[in-house]
Amino acid sequence: MQDRLEKIVSLSKRRGFIFPSSEIYGGLAAVYDYGPLGVELKRNVQQRWWEAMVYEHENIVGLDAAILMHPMVWKASGHVDAFNDPLIDDRQSKRRYRADQLIEDYIEKLRAKGETQRAEALHQRLIAALNADDMPRALYQIIMDERIPSPDSGAFDWTEVRQFNLMFVTHVGPVASEETKVYLRPETAQGIFVNFHNVKDSSRLQIPFGIAQIGKAFRNEIVARQFIFRMREFEQMEMQYFVRPGTQMEAFEAWKEKRLQWHIENGIRPDHLRFHVHEKLAHYADAAVDIQYRFPMGWQEVEGIHSRTDYDLRRHQEFSGKKMEYFDPQTQERYIPYVVETSAGLDRTILMLLCEAYDEEEVEGETRVVLRLHPRLAPIKVAVLPLVRKDGMPERAQALARELRPFLNTFYDEKGAIGRRYRRMDEVGTPFCVTIDSQTLEDGTVTVRDRDTMQQVRIHETQVLAYIKERLQQWKPVHA
RNA sequence: GCGGGAGUAGCUCAGUGGUAGAGCAUCAGCCUUCCAAGCUGAGGGUCGCGGGUUCGAGUCCCGUCUCCCGCUCCA
Numbered sequence: 001m002q003d004r005l006e007k008i009v010s011l012s013k014r015r016g017f018i019f020p021s022s023e024i025y026g027g028l029a030a031v032y033d034y035g036p037l038g039v040e041l042k043r044n045v046q047q048r049w050w051e052a053m054v055y056e057h058e059n060i061v062g063l064d065a066a067i068l069m070h071p072m073v074w075k076a077s078g079h080v081d082a083f084n085d086p087l088i089d090d091r092q093s094k095r096r097y098r099a100d101q102l103i104e105d106y107i108e109k110l111r112a113k114g115e116t117q118r119a120e121a122l123h124q125r126l127i128a129a130l131n132a133d134d135m136p137r138a139l140y141q142i143i144m145d146e147r148i149p150s151p152d153s154g155a156f157d158w159t160e161v162r163q164f165n166l167m168f169v170t171h172v173g174p175v176a177s178e179e180t181k182v183y184l185r186p187e188t189a190q191g192i193f194v195n196f197h198n199v200k201d202s203s204r205l206q207i208p209f210g211i212a213q214i215g216k217a218f219r220n221e222i223v224a225r226q227f228i229f230r231m232r233e234f235e236q237m238e239m240q241y242f243v244r245p246g247t248q249m250e251a252f253e254a255w256k257e258k259r260l261q262w263h264i265e266n267g268i269r270p271d272h273l274r275f276h277v278h279e280k281l282a283h284y285a286d287a288a289v290d291i292q293y294r295f296p297m298g299w300q301e302v303e304g305i306h307s308r309t310d311y312d313l314r315r316h317q318e319f320s321g322k323k324m325e326y327f328d329p330q331t332q333e334r335y336i337p338y339v340v341e342t343s344a345g346l347d348r349t350i351l352m353l354l355c356e357a358y359d360e361e362e363v364e365g366e367t368r369v370v371l372r373l374h375p376r377l378a379p380i381k382v383a384v385l386p387l388v389r390k391d392g393m394p395e396r397a398q399a400l401a402r403e404l405r406p407f408l409n410t411f412y413d414e415k416g417a418i419g420r421r422y423r424r425m426d427e428v429g430t431p432f433c434v435t436i437d438s439q440t441l442e443d444g445t446v447t448v449r450d451r452d453t454m455q456q457v458r459i460h461e462t463q464v465l466a467y468i469k470e471r472l473q474q475w476k477p478v479h480a
Numbered sequence: 481g482c483g484g485g486a487g488u489a490g491c492u493c494a495g496u497g498g499u500a501g502a503g504c505a506u507c508a509g510c511c512u513u514c515c516a517a518g519c520u521g522a523g524g525g526u527c528g529c530g531g532g533u534u535c536g537a538g539u540c541c542c543g544u545c546u547c548c549c550g551c552u553c554c555a
Binding site: 006009010011013014020023025026027028029077078079087089090097098159162166186187189219221226230282284285288304306343363364366367368385387388389390391393415416417418419420421422423424426435437438439447449454456 | 491505507513518
């Protein structure tokens with residue numbers, strides 16, 4: 001199975017889907033670039049999502065908020081605290097702990113043993129340490145002074161306490177100081193929350209309504225791995241749905257099903273998808289479920305559906321002093337709306353689609369590699385190929401390609417044997433290959449080859465566009 | 481961040497101290513009338529990067545970066 005992921009990584013590089021960032025300088029960990037075909041696939045996925053969310057719902061509108069935001073946003077959201085963990089490693093067991101957690105557990109142990117006084121003193125010291133300027137150093141000193149052993153190995157062989165800040169920091173203005181510090185957003189959601197009134201008022205929306213957004217987010221992950229699954233710079237497709245308090249579970253259930261269905265419509269087998277219920281809820285949520293996909297490396301999250309309560313809007317109301325309430329003209333009620341969020345990882349969706357689409361099959365003793373992507377998502381929609389490079393076939397083929405280009409991403413190729421050209425197109429998921437042969441020169445008919453079945457039909461060249469458009473609409477995945 | 485493994489042509493890899501290679505891919509030409517055919521030729525590598533040992537390093541040593549696996553973390 002791991003083998004499969006490697007093949008996909010290799011294909012991505014070879015055919016121009018995904019490259020490691022800054023590769024000529026040795027790469028930058030967990031950052032990737034989309035190549036010529038990758039960017040087509042990515043744009044098609046974004047387009048599908050936007051259509052499904054914004055165009056197909058009269059009460060959902062779009063937004064494109066800035067990556068840089070006022071630093072108070074992240075204090076209000078809880079990211080400044082939650083994304084700052086003091087961590088320490090046990091050199092013996094190779095396990096990592098949160099230093100403050102380690103001390104707290106130790107205090108609990110003292111209490112259990114009846115050493116109340118010592119526990120209380122230590123507790124005071126812990127609080128002081130957490131508020132110290134050099135918090136990691138202060139925590140480290142406690143662990144050293146108390147000789148707190150590792151809970152697993154019992155060893156006393158610690159590394160230094162290190163601060164892991166998952167938010168990227170940069171500075172506004174030419175001088176870098178504490179006052180000019182801003183963050184690259186670690187999630188896109190806050191851009192929607194802070195614009196709640198702007199969007200509602202300018203769009204004359206009434207609850208329930210949603211705001212959708214596609215954009216980059218940044219997390220300085222400690223461990224980032226598995227190709228584009230966990231990246232430091234990644235893209236989210238998310239929608240925040242604002243509802244009347246008390247109706248959130250209804251919306252939550254509805255969006256769960258809608259979002260699962262979206263992935264299935266994109267060609268993902270239903271048995272490769274599942275819901276994974278969060279057992280431990282985040283501080284802001286009253287319900288949370290992940291849509292997981294069976295990746296080669298195991299079941300992993302692709303999209304989260306979270307019932308975020310009124311946490312975010314309430315916090316922004318507290319921190320900004322601005323009212324985040326909604327006045328319901330029907331019921332004459334005033335309340336802070338509850339929020340149901342659907343948040344999909346765009347890059348993870350791409351990886352899922354590649355994993356799902358990648359297929360190898362034996363054809364007359366040769367291995368055929370084919371990306372069975374949904375035609376609507378395929379980077380190239382149609383290839384136009386002269387059977388041989390003579391008798392005016394190339395000219396005829398180029399004329400057809402020119403006609404198709406304004407409507408479909410069209411690829412023209414006349415080099416080498418026809419079989420090789422077909423297989424190249426299979427490998428990048430091109431659903432249709434139109435071939436100009438000697439019969440075309442006589443009666444104007446061409447063959448259209450289907451990527452999945454390798455079957456050909458013969459139609460008139462003037463009908464190619466209509467035929468392909470119809471097939472794009474009707475396409476059903478092999479498993480359906 | 482810790483431990484283990486790896487990094488040589490676009491891809492997959494061989495090369496165990498003595499002139500950098502193969503297959504596939506790419507490009508050009510020839511040939512080719514439907515599924516990676518053939519022939520001829522070409523381009524492409526300071527062997528991840530930096531230092532050291534040596535007369536001589538892809539090969540040995542140190543450092544560093546990146547990737548993979550495990551641990552850890554994960555809104």
